[in-house]
Amino acid sequence: MDANDTSTEPAAEGGFPWIISVDDHTVEPPNVWQDRLPAKHRENGPRIVRAPLAEMTFVGGRFAPRMGAPGSEGVIADWWVYEDLHRPLTRLDTAVGYPREEVRLEAITYQQMRPGSFSIPERLDDMDLNHVQSALCFPTFPRFCGQTFTEAKDRELGLLCVRAYNDWMVDEWCGPAARGRMIPLAIVPLWDAGLAAAEVRRNAARGVRAVCFSEIPPHLGLPSIHTDDWDPFLRACEETGTVIAMHIGSSSRMPSTSADAPPAVGSTITFANCCFSMVDWLMSGKFDRFPGLKIMYAEGQIGWIPYILARADVVWEENAAWGGVADKVLTRPSEIFAEHIYGCFFDDPHGVRNLDAIGAANVLYETDYPHSDSTWPKSREVAESQMGHLAPDVVEQLVRGNAIQLLDLTPDGLWKGSAHV
Template identity: 55%
Template sequence: MERELPRIISVDDHVIEPAHLFESWLPAKCRDRGPKPFTAGIGELRYIGGRYRFTTDPAGQITDWWEYEGEIFPYKRIIAAVGFSREEMTLEGITREEMRPGCWDPAERLKDMDLNHVEASLCFPTFPRFCGQTFAEAKDKKVALACVRAYNDWMVEEWCGDSGGRLIPLCLIPLWDVDLAVAEIRRNAARGVRAVTFSEIPTYLGLPSIHCGYWDPFFAVCEETGTVVNMHIGSSSQMPAASPDAPPAVQATLSFNNAMASMTDFLFSGVLVRFPRLKLAYSEGQMGWIPYALERADDVWEEHRAWGGVRDLIPEPPSAYYYRQIYCCFFRDRHGIDSIDVVGRDNATFETDYPHVDSTFPHTRQLALDHVQGLDDATVHKLMRGNAIRMLGLDLG
């Protein structure tokens, strides 16, 4: 008899924003300067400064786009890949009509979750980018702030509103102003939001470091409200690569490096010492790398703290703060499962990455069963849903 698997709570999925989002949710006075959807052929692809840049071309593949402050952003097949074969998951443009409707329609998303053995899902943005970099880079910060709030209102009231708690709101902050960020956390926490997205390495975005104290009010309000700080790989707008002309496969293989660098930064920052109830979550970083990263961090703390700048800053071994306050997540990571006692049976969560090219849809249940076959029922429950429930404070069993 095949083993029963608890219904999954996925802590890393994605949403394709509907074309009406900003027209419906931005204040009327901002709409003419806010993001606007359009459809056009896609042209030349260039990779500049860690980002793909596109041009339009009347003869190119018909694609749905956003235009905002003169910049254009196309939707591509790799970010709406469910329903396509592996050979079809390319950087070609795509329209919402060509996408599986669950990419952008919440009712259809719930149907796909049912097909995929998923009870609840936390979704990262697409057009705003993983932590709202699109608005942080905007010139008109008043409109950008209105866009952040409009996105959050849409996320809470429309995307998640009729889902009965199955779609879990994940909100943005105005990254360019910590006081505005604190206010936005409070505004959303007051309506039950318990998750915010943040950059894994804010200095890569030209923002202050986590070491300098600038972000302490943000961390304090997240601790106070029980808001989890979620950091997705690529939320620094850079992906690691060994060489500037390496193929994208190198970046895809090394993507966990950003999570590893970010986690090490936090472990030695003192942030987790000052805010002992703050919760951090690393999204799509997998977990097989964590045992050695913790071993090395503890070794540095033990052997090198006199000159390493952390003797008086970090009173306990860094791994103690990881086990107390940090969550990882996985979907294909057998090495991480083999090391689950060191990764932490209380620290690991699961994801499906719907609808991205890495998504396990519609085979998530079988893939999860293959991974957990050697684990006891209590651990399987923790990995599939229990740890996510505790992390996010969900009203689920």
């Protein structure tokens, strides 16, 4: 796809359809909040400071960086500073273009990033290189469901930061320069379900059809999905056709086994939180109460889904007397999944081989640009190698058709709210 061409017809016969990735990432430019917050809040609002790194660890699923004092020794990095939070940009935020053996946990500056991480013109070029037509992007500094602002002290400032991010997402990241190829994904003030519902409606009115949410809210000190606390938010999502998107790590706790487990342990079992979360939702009764609700799991892969569905059905049928769901889960879990839940993958040959047990209508494709796990710039080749046994219409469904339907895109795969469309 030429950078100046928004034609979205699938490749010619014998080729491969243009990909719609439902899990990429944006690294927010330095000015996102400073340009949008009221003057009185800018000093405490998110801003970039260049400073040395004193120490940084990632053990037991916990990321712990420490900023060095001005003038002290240490690698110089760009840091997001917000209230008492200091968070450096890291190579794991933007690893594409680097050999795998050179991708380490290290602090970096914007100048050390691939520009497509934070700049739309270069992002579109990188999408062209990767046979990607359109992309839905999760946040970086706000974290995967905006929990940075949920954990902050100043709720007034936090709400302004949420709204500022969403305004930037719609007006700039997905603005006219993106030509409909970027699909907006909103965040909400998770600390108040009423405010969250209002933010869903505010963004839905301008064409946003997806919102971030935590895979396991209690890990953030929030109510579980088994309570009624989230009902205003869920109702807003259902009534506006807004998909609830949950990314691995959106509970601020990556799966691990012990406090001293190396990152490789968590990286191997990243799907676990998605697995736990999906069982929560299947056994919550929410889909019987909100029959139009749709949820999706980003970066969790799909190979684990057939067993969980089979086991959930057995529990629902045989353990109803003591399982606590007989009066609220009125539909078989596997049927709930088929109607309401979507799994996403970028590299899962086992899951693709078991597609019949999952359902082709419930699977979406992703590239994870610009993260260390990303298949960029070979996402097409990976897809072809893993989907080669599938019929062309099924491949089309996985790599773009399901996304077009779920995210209410144009038939050509573009975001309808873009000024370009």
